[in-house]
Amino acid sequence: MSIQFCGWETYFDGRKHLKPGQQPERGHGYSMYHGTHKDSARAIITSGFRPSAGGTLGQGVYCSRVIQKAMGYPGNCSPNDRVVLLLRVRVGRVKKIDAQNWNLATTWHQNGYDTAWIPPSGGLEEDCVWDPSRLTVVGIAHCTDPGTKSDLEKLIKQHAKSQARADNGTQGNCKVCGKDGGxxxxxxxxxxxxxxxCPFMVKHVCKKRS
Incomplete structure (x- = not known):
């Protein structure tokens, strides 16, 4: 059986990891980190992120490409209770927030951007993503308790499998490409x-690039 691929117009950055001062490019996907309490990590893996109501960059999900930044959160709990999630982040359209455009620090989304980025300037950079669906938990980057880390990693795999079944359907044809889902x-x-x-689609033209 041959599979035909044509017309795909979307970005993939093979590097995945950005340097601290490197500006993310529109449409690319990158690895980033998010620090949370170990109890909250389970809910994030199974149900997704809940955007913060506020912060330096306003509403959204906060993350960083620098693991040391994420390891400091949340600030009101013991370091042994903190977990750092490894994320895959589709940044979309990115707005750099610095001294020249600080007036957009909390209104960047209303101006058509998907992600806001504060570059490092005497501190560690951070990103804020408006839509939680742009972030996917793909691993555990830091956890001091080996048992908790193992449990969370298993949960990530289980959730990925259940999501794949929900997307493809357990019987019949794939809901995306229409081919046999057996x-x-x-x-x-x-x-x-x-x-x-999905890989079996003959064609996909990215709406943001067409």
Missing amino acids: ASHSVDKCWGCAERI
Whole structure:
């Protein structure tokens, strides 16, 4: 059986990891970190993020490409209760927030941006993502308790499998490409427009690039 791929217009950055001062590019997907309490980590893995109501960059989900930044959160608990989640983040359209445009620090989304980025300037950089669906937990980057880390990693795998079953359907044809779902294949989201895609599609034209 041959599989035809054509017309795909979306970005993938093979590096994945950005340097602290490197500006993220529109439409790319990057690895970042998010610090949370070990009890909250389970809910995030299974149900997704709940955006913060406020902060330096206003409403959104806060993360950083620097693990040391994430390891300091949350600030009101013991370091042994903290877990750092490894994320895959589809940044979308990014606004750099510095001294020249600090007036957009909390209104960047209303001005058409998906992610706000504060570059490092005497501190550690941070990012704020408006839409929680742009973030996917893919691993545990730091956890002092080996048992908790193992449990969370198993939960990540279980959730990924259940999500794949929900996307593909346990029987019949794949809901995305229409092909037989008996032999399971992964369903993901386009890095650019977040539309559901799978490797068996003949064509996908990214809405943000068309």
